[in-house]
Amino acid sequence: MLIEGDTGTWEMVIGLEVHAQVISEAKLFSGASTAFGAAPNSQVSLVDAAMPGMLPVLNRVCVEQAIRTGLGLKAHINHFSVFERKNYFYPDLPAGYQISQYAHPIVGEGTILLDLEDGEVREVGIERLHLEQDAGKSLHDQDPYKTYVDLNRAGVALMEIVSKPDLRSPAEAGAYLRKLRSILRYLGTCDGNMDEGSMRCDVNLSVRRPGDPLGTRTETKNVNSIRFVQQAIEIEARRQVEVLESGGTVVQETRLFDHRSGETRSMRSKEEAHDYRYFPDPDLLPLELDPAWVAEIKAALPELPDAKKRRFMEDFGLSAYDAQVLVAEQANAAFFEAVLQGPKGRRDPKTVANWVTGAYFGALNASGVGLAEAPVDAEKLGGLLDLIADDTISGRIAKDVFEEMWQTGRPAGEIVEAKGLKQITDTGEIEAIVDKIVADNPDQAAQVAEGNQKVVGWFVGQVMKATQGKANPGVVNKLLKGKLGG
Amino acid sequence: MSELTRISLAEARDLLGKKELSSKELTEAHAAAVEAARPLNAFITETPDRALAMAEASDARRARGEAGLLEGIPLAIKDLFCTEGVLTTAGSHILDGFQPTYESTVTANLWREGAVLLGKTNLDEFAMGSSNMTSHYGGAENPWRRSDSNAKLVPGGSSGGSAAAVAARCALGATGTDTGGSIRQPASFSGIVGLKPTYGRCSRWGIVAFASSLDQAGPMTRTVRDAAIMLRAMAGHDPKDSTSVDRSVPDYEAALTGDVKGLRIGVPKEYRVDGMPAEIEAIWQQGIDWLTAAGAEVREVSLPHTKYALPTYYIIAPAEASSNLARYDGVRYGLREAGDAPLVEMYEATRAAGFGEEVKRRLLIGTYVLSAGYYDAYYNKARQVRSLIARDFAEAYNHVDLLLTPTAPSAAFAMGEKMDDPVAMYLNDVFTVPASLAGLPGISVPAGLSADGLPLGLQLVGRAFDEETVLRAGGVLEAAAAFDAMPAFVAA
Amino acid sequence: MAIDKATVYGIARLARIRIDEAQAQSLVGELGNILDWVEQLGEVDTEGVQPMTSVVEMRLPLREDAVTDGGKPDDIVKNAPEAAHGFFVVPKVVE
Ligand SMILES: [Mg+2]
Numbered sequence A: 001m002l003i004e005g006d007t008g009t010w011e012m013v014i015g016l017e018v019h020a021q022v023i024s025e026a027k028l029f030s031g032a033s034t035a036f037g038a039a040p041n042s043q044v045s046l047v048d049a050a051m052p053g054m055l056p057v058l059n060r061v062c063v064e065q066a067i068r069t070g071l072g073l074k075a076h077i078n079h080f081s082v083f084e085r086k087n088y089f090y091p092d093l094p095a096g097y098q099i100s101q102y103a104h105p106i107v108g109e110g111t112i113l114l115d116l117e118d119g120e121v122r123e124v125g126i127e128r129l130h131l132e133q134d135a136g137k138s139l140h141d142q143d144p145y146k147t148y149v150d151l152n153r154a155g156v157a158l159m160e161i162v163s164k165p166d167l168r169s170p171a172e173a174g175a176y177l178r179k180l181r182s183i184l185r186y187l188g189t190c191d192g193n194m195d196e197g198s199m200r201c202d203v204n205l206s207v208r209r210p211g212d213p214l215g216t217r218t219e220t221k222n223v224n225s226i227r228f229v230q231q232a233i234e235i236e237a238r239r240q241v242e243v244l245e246s247g248g249t250v251v252q253e254t255r256l257f258d259h260r261s262g263e264t265r266s267m268r269s270k271e272e273a274h275d276y277r278y279f280p281d282p283d284l285l286p287l288e289l290d291p292a293w294v295a296e297i298k299a300a301l302p303e304l305p306d307a308k309k310r311r312f313m314e315d316f317g318l319s320a321y322d323a324q325v326l327v328a329e330q331a332n333a334a335f336f337e338a339v340l341q342g343p344k345g346r347r348d349p350k351t352v353a354n355w356v357t358g359a360y361f362g363a364l365n366a367s368g369v370g371l372a373e374a375p376v377d378a379e380k381l382g383g384l385l386d387l388i389a390d391d392t393i394s395g396r397i398a399k400d401v402f403e404e405m406w407q408t409g410r411p412a413g414e415i416v417e418a419k420g421l422k423q424i425t426d427t428g429e430i431e432a433i434v435d436k437i438v439a440d441n442p443d444q445a446a447q448v449a450e451g452n453q454k455v456v457g458w459f460v461g462q463v464m465k466a467t468q469g470k471a472n473p474g475v476v477n478k479l480l481k482g483k484l485g486g
Numbered sequence B: 001m002s003e004l005t006r007i008s009l010a011e012a013r014d015l016l017g018k019k020e021l022s023s024k025e026l027t028e029a030h031a032a033a034v035e036a037a038r039p040l041n042a043f044i045t046e047t048p049d050r051a052l053a054m055a056e057a058s059d060a061r062r063a064r065g066e067a068g069l070l071e072g073i074p075l076a077i078k079d080l081f082c083t084e085g086v087l088t089t090a091g092s093h094i095l096d097g098f099q100p101t102y103e104s105t106v107t108a109n110l111w112r113e114g115a116v117l118l119g120k121t122n123l124d125e126f127a128m129g130s131s132n133m134t135s136h137y138g139g140a141e142n143p144w145r146r147s148d149s150n151a152k153l154v155p156g157g158s159s160g161g162s163a164a165a166v167a168a169r170c171a172l173g174a175t176g177t178d179t180g181g182s183i184r185q186p187a188s189f190s191g192i193v194g195l196k197p198t199y200g201r202c203s204r205w206g207i208v209a210f211a212s213s214l215d216q217a218g219p220m221t222r223t224v225r226d227a228a229i230m231l232r233a234m235a236g237h238d239p240k241d242s243t244s245v246d247r248s249v250p251d252y253e254a255a256l257t258g259d260v261k262g263l264r265i266g267v268p269k270e271y272r273v274d275g276m277p278a279e280i281e282a283i284w285q286q287g288i289d290w291l292t293a294a295g296a297e298v299r300e301v302s303l304p305h306t307k308y309a310l311p312t313y314y315i316i317a318p319a320e321a322s323s324n325l326a327r328y329d330g331v332r333y334g335l336r337e338a339g340d341a342p343l344v345e346m347y348e349a350t351r352a353a354g355f356g357e358e359v360k361r362r363l364l365i366g367t368y369v370l371s372a373g374y375y376d377a378y379y380n381k382a383r384q385v386r387s388l389i390a391r392d393f394a395e396a397y398n399h400v401d402l403l404l405t406p407t408a409p410s411a412a413f414a415m416g417e418k419m420d421d422p423v424a425m426y427l428n429d430v431f432t433v434p435a436s437l438a439g440l441p442g443i444s445v446p447a448g449l450s451a452d453g454l455p456l457g458l459q460l461v462g463r464a465f466d467e468e469t470v471l472r473a474g475g476v477l478e479a480a481a482a483f484d485a486m487p488a489f490v491a492a
Numbered sequence C: 001m002a003i004d005k006a007t008v009y010g011i012a013r014l015a016r017i018r019i020d021e022a023q024a025q026s027l028v029g030e031l032g033n034i035l036d037w038v039e040q041l042g043e044v045d046t047e048g049v050q051p052m053t054s055v056v057e058m059r060l061p062l063r064e065d066a067v068t069d070g071g072k073p074d075d076i077v078k079n080a081p082e083a084a085h086g087f088f089v090v091p092k093v094v095e
């Protein structure tokens, strides 16, 4: 996205660093639990508290999750990687260093495809992914003079996923985060809940004149929702443009986004004299991966959103948009495929897609329940669609039936039966009604005769009204055209 | 004075085994010796009550027919090992009042084998030193005196309290830790045996870390056999230490065959450093002669990067230490100063007050060599040279089975000597540091006395995980030397 | 390599060790001497030499992903100079 400044046009250059909490039972280097919400310091091992003489031992599943994620990002898996210590003092960092990866991360370059609003697809580079420990939690609001420290989070495994500076707008940043989250969830490596902090984002941003070399960037830390990331980008880019246009220079620094004030501000305290003195952790050896293990993980990868989207478009003839909406969440895609598969073979993919993305997702959203708890499951929705397909009910009636199903949880056939909603397909019966309505409305019939085709629609409506919507719309149309000569 | 404190660990074990002695008697004698030796300042914490309770429990086990490798044997533990419920200080003010809620793997192994805790021994602060003089609790004193002087001598360091305790007959054995010579050099200074095992042989879990890639625990005893017995109990794979090696522990005592016929022993020519005292050179030659007489083939070998070992060590060890000691920040345990000041002031005041001068010096050097712009020139360069040093040893072991060197470039020096020049002090480790950098096992065996009556040790360095050959040849040296001199101070 | 007082203060700050003027002054000499001495490593040809990562010849062991630890908050804060309601307590941190 280009910004029109007072002195001309500016382009924003954005890279994102995402910290994604690895799904595992235990922490990266200790046997303490990763579960949320426990009493303070109750999920802390002596290792996490950095007691004297304590040593780290690496969790196999955390490594596996990082490999899996790397493979999902079509990234290079480094068979040799090194855990290093990042040294700094902070109360929520008990050892005085964070075990992270620096010169040799476990995952190298990869790519991620953005599905943009206009249906366009854009490729964004992944720079690296590495494993590191989370810090503990500092509570500043418990006491006026003191900070309280809880180490339950300390040592939980994070994947830091760094994009290349390939993003150019808040919308692209949003698309990137949504896509990354979708992939992580498909892989089962991170739950992607930004509001619970299991996915956190740092924004690296600079501005430049289109075509110019990169400008000086700032890093805005810990923005915790996609909306805030987009806001922070907007605000920070405008701030940088203002600085540059008023003759100033952008300072390379760490900034904090305050969504209440809608500002980013410098974190000078954090910046001061930072020299992390990375060096390989002598308590750990380099991590060497067995290629067979990586191959095994690769073979077991699920179908990921891009592949699924391609299949939905190619095999089912879905539009890019529908396919995109369906694959964003693995469960939704699975639901679609479950509805698609009827007892007597495959249902019509486009009809299924329309119903799933339309009425069904609409009902889910409106009622605020998840797929698992929804009163209408795939089988019931399929049953409804079958009644449309065999002309038992019309599409219009089906909407009402669906609403009834959602309220009561009863199958479509039962509702149609009980309420007598079966479509009238008997041509004689419909013809009698058509004849009566044409006879009762000579003025409107004359208008059709004069060439006003719109009035045919009015007649259709009258017939449907008279049959409570049960007349087969195809038959009604055909009969009316014959009678009115339209 | 009790005869029970004069016997060796092996002899005590055998008497206990024959039920001619109870652990209670043995432990009471040693607890009394610990008390009598207080002038040496060898212990930071004495645990006589716990010792007695452990001894009684041991006697009860033995009565039930259960006996571990060290059943009923009273030992001293360097105060770098975390011991559950017992003050653990690392010789530092900054760990004031720290009582671990956990037991180090090595000490847990010792207790599992029936050993009894006499107390926690003095050491250089965070094991940083070669004199024991950097301890917050004051220097431990060497029980030896020069024949012509009553000057108080250092026991060496950093495991100085353990060395003094064993030499003064307060304990049948003690644990030490060796990062650059901290078991072997004090053993040499105090006339006892000290064994640094191969890196990875004993678990580091629960030992206060100094330099993680170098630290290794080992036994300090009065005989080679005792070291073999103790090592077997201490060693073993520990899944809690990622650098602990999963190998079975041999019966080291069985390796003491007394036979070194045909064993090829290398004498590294680069260890003939400028200004080496004649008596050190003489004892080294004596060692060569003893081993030759016993049927070993002694030949010269070259370890070309020897002279770079000390500067390499004094980059790597402080660098690791600067990070390992970041956890002493006044938040979770130990000392806190300026607790009401802003956080950074609290950190800086706590660490300024809590660490002694030598520790600070090393932390600052370590911080510097890792800092932006200096990492490659210092730290990475040192790691490269370390590779070359390890390669030198590997090449030498293509031709020989063991290396023989002096343990230290001098006998024990007086308290207060060498204290004002850090680099001069660092030279104490010139013969021990190379094997540490290469992770190899080394033993110091008392070989004779200096002209002024102080013990001198010889060092044998073996291949990785070949402690058996190190002990076997050490036993031969020991037998040949027949070292039976007694220190001036013996606990009575 | 000569090292000046400002550098000494900078390192001390990084290491979170407060030093006074007199200490800074004497550390200039002491640290300078040590650095001069270790700089002899510059003589060694290390072209193409891999830095040593570990002296043990083994692979990094991996632990199983099982909860085997925790559940002892009292032990965790037992030695703390200041604790309240199960938390460690430190002077107020201002972000
Ligand atoms: Mg980062």
Ligand SMILES: [Zn+2]
Residues within 6 Å of the ligand: A019, A132, A160
């Ligand atoms: Zn990170």
